[in-house]
Amino acid sequence: MLDLAWDAPDECPTGAEVSADVMHIVGSSETRHVVVHATVQKDGPVWTLVLDTQSGEEAGQRTLHGATCAEVAKAGVIVMALTLDPNGMSPPPTAVVAPPAPVVPPPPVIAPAAPVVPRAVWATLRIEGGAAFATLPSTAPFAAVAAGARLARGAARLGVAGLLENSESAPAGSSGSFWLFSTFADVCGAPIAARRFELWACVGAQIDRMAAAGHGVTSPSTAVVWWLAPRVGLEPSLGLIDRLRLVLPLEVSFPLYRPTFTLDGVGPVFRPALVFVRVSLGAEVRF
Numbered sequence: 551m552l553d554l555a556w557d558a559p560d561e562c563p564t565g566a567e568v569s570a571d572v573m574h575i576v577g578s579s580e581t582r583h584v585v586v587h588a589t590v591q592k593d594g595p596v597w598t599l600v601l602d603t604q605s606g607e608e609a610g611q612r613t614l615h616g617a618t619c620a621e622v623a624k625a626g627v628i629v630m631a632l633t634l635d636p637n638g639m640s641p642p643p644t645a646v647v648a649p650p651a652p653v654v655p656p657p658p659v660i661a662p663a664a665p666v667v668p669r670a671v672w673a674t675l676r677i678e679g680g681a682a683f684a685t686l687p688s689t690a691p692f693a694a695v696a697a698g699a700r701l702a703r704g705a706a707r708l709g710v711a712g713l714l715e716n717s718e719s720a721p722a723g724s725s726g727s728f729w730l731f732s733t734f735a736d737v738c739g740a741p742i743a744a745r746r747f748e749l750w751a752c753v754g755a756q757i758d759r760m761a762a763a764g765h766g767v768t769s770p771s772t773a774v775v776w777w778l779a780p781r782v783g784l785e786p787s788l789g790l791i792d793r794l795r796l797v798l799p800l801e802v803s804f805p806l807y808r809p810t811f812t813l814d815g816v817g818p819v820f821r822p823a824l825v826f827v828r829v830s831l832g833a834e835v836r837f
Contacts, residue, residue: 551583552634558590562619568627575631582606584633588626590619593702594669594792597622603633614662625662672700672836674707676797680830684823686716686728692828696734700836705738705750711828718820724766726811726819731759734781746789755780756803760822764813771814777807779826793836801828 552572556565563571568588585604590597599614599622612629616622678694696709713730720726736754743749756779764770781803788796803826810821 552630553583553585554630555585555587557588558619558623559592562590563623568623568630571624571627572630572634575627576635582634584630586630586633590622592619599623599626601626601629603630605633624660628660628662670701674698674700674705674834674836676707676709676832676834678711678797678799678830678832680799680828680832682713682730683827683829685730685826685828686713687718687726687820688716690714690716690730692830694830694832696736698736703740703743705740706736707738708735709733711756720766720813720816720819722766722816724764724813724816724819726813727763727765728811728820729761731761732756736781736783738785748787748789748795750785750787752783752785752799752801753781754783758805760809762811762820764819767813767815769814773811775807775809777805777809779803779805787834795834795836797832797834799828799830799832801830802826803828 552569554565554569554572556568558565565588582605587602589600591600592598595617597616597619599616601612601614603610603612610633614622614625614629616625674697676696678696680692682690682692690713692711692713694709694711696707698705698707698709711732711734715727715729717725717727734754734756736752738750738752740748740750757776758779759774759776761772761774763772781801783799783801785797785799787798790796804824805822805826808822808824810818812818
């Protein structure tokens with residue numbers, strides 16, 4: 551007796567169809583009671599079927615791979631039939647005819663399709679552009695590029711980002727200009743993945759280099775300051791084609807050092823905020 555729990559996408563055969571195929575192969579022979587939980591998932595071009603079986607005190611698991619859902623379902627039918635009747639599947643009944651009896655060939659042996667092993671690690675490259683808030687005196691456009699590695703539900707990357715020049719006015723016609731350059735490292739996981747949509751959560755750190763230059767004073771000067779900033783982020787992404795994804799990162803960083811930039815004879819001009827926010831749109835390719 552087969553007790554099947556079938557969890558598969560809509561384009562796959564139904565649980566009832568799979569159960570019927572198994573019982574058609576097994577025929578009327580006595581079988582033991584087997585509980586099967588089957589899960590079908592698609593990772594890129596590869597379909598994977600995981601079979602967890604329980605028969606009395608015996609438990610087992612089989613993982614099958616194929617190019618289509620129908621292919622792995624067909625292989626799973628064979629595995630479940632053999633689990634129900636370990637002594638062999640019964641051949642289809644032959645019709646009774648007058649002697650001499652015809653020679654009935656043995657039933658064909660249906661072997662599971664050769665498994666297709668999904669690729670474990672992908673290299674990634676992404677380019678982003680967006681806006682940075684509360685980082686320079688006013689909202690600043692920025693661009694970033696990053697490279698890394700991706701697993702099925704995990705990723706790590708290193709990258710650099712640059713913010714365009716931003717100015718802050720000061721009394722007596724003076725002002726200051728500011729630039730920011732960052733290097734960053736992130737590790738991410740995807741707790742939500744549904745077909746082409748994924749939602750990633752990231753944590754990491756960035757090293758910021760802010761440069762400033764004074765204007766409109768007797769002795770203008772320049773300054774460069776470095777600091778470390780932990781960062782977190784949420785990143786919705788949508789698969790466009792097999793190896794190309796659209797990404798929409800939202801990143802928040804927390805500078806551990808917030809210097810005050812001043813002009814001689816004028817006083818304080820600018821101090822970075824407690825929290826930096828970046829929103830961007832980009833594309834990621836894996837290879």
